[in-house]
Amino acid sequence: MIKKNILPIIVIAFSLFIISCSNNNKFKIEKGKVGEITTTTTMKDLSTIFKNDSIVKNLSEGAQGDNYFQEDDEYFIFEKGGKLLLTILPKEQLDSTSTIKSIEIHDARFKTASGININSSFSEINANNNINRIESTFSSATLFIDDLNATIAIDKEELGLKEFNTQKVTKEQIPDLAKMKSFIVWFN
Structure with a gap:
């Protein structure tokens, strides 16, 4: 009697697992x-x-x-x-x-395999990715992540810097809790 009841449960659990895996790929x-x-x-x-x-x-x-x-x-x-x-x-x-x-x-x-998404802080980005270089624009600092072929911009207000200034920004100047302004994946 118990064996008859367990088969439908296994089939349902396996189906839910397959659906959740395919849904994860939709946002990976x-x-x-x-x-x-x-x-x-x-x-x-x-x-x-x-x-x-x-x-x-x-x-x-x-x-x-x-x-x-x-x-x-x-x-x-x-x-x-x-x-x-x-x-x-x-x-x-x-x-x-x-x-x-x-x-x-x-x-x-x-999100990435390491969990990085648009709401991630700089400390999460830095801990899980190799930041190859940082370029400064008038209003943001752009992080280049070659592992993903992606750029992440952080607003200069998050850095405590004046806007409209292109002074060089280093990793050490970026606060751990700084949030990203944009997250762009490049296909070139």
């Missing part, structure tokens, strides 16, 4: 991969990958356009309910067969 960040997007994914593939989500396209006007300030096409991925997940830029503008140049992460469910 690796070098050359964000969720189901890889280095070979084209812009037209996005409609299949995000068939249950909304894709908003902000297309540049190319060489004939009037908007000189918008250089790149932008594809915003929103989940149902309106939460922004990703901003995707193609390598070639106005080309549906183009592969991806970069993906900016906006949702904390997207």
Whole structure:
């Protein structure tokens, strides 16, 4: 009697395990991969990958356009309910067969194997990744992480530095609790 009851429980547990593993891959960040997007994914593939989500396209006007300030096409991925997940830029503008140049992460469910996501602090980033270099801009410090081919920007306000100053920033100057401003994975 007990053996008959245990088989359905094992089948249900195994099914839940398979579903949870496939769901984890949907939000996993690796070098050359964000969720189901890889280095070979084209812009037209996005409609299949995000068939249950909304894709908003902000297309540049190319060489004939009037908007000189918008250089790149932008594809915003929103989940149902309106939460922004990703901003995707193609390598070639106005080309549906183009592969991806970069993906900016906006949702904390997207994370690396070590657990780094958009809400991670500098101490978590530094402990789990090799920061290859730091470049300073007028308003932020950009961390380059070659293991992921990613950049993480930290606002200068988080560093206690004046904005609009390009003074060099070192790892030692960044407070452990500093939060990231942006997290971009590059596909080049």
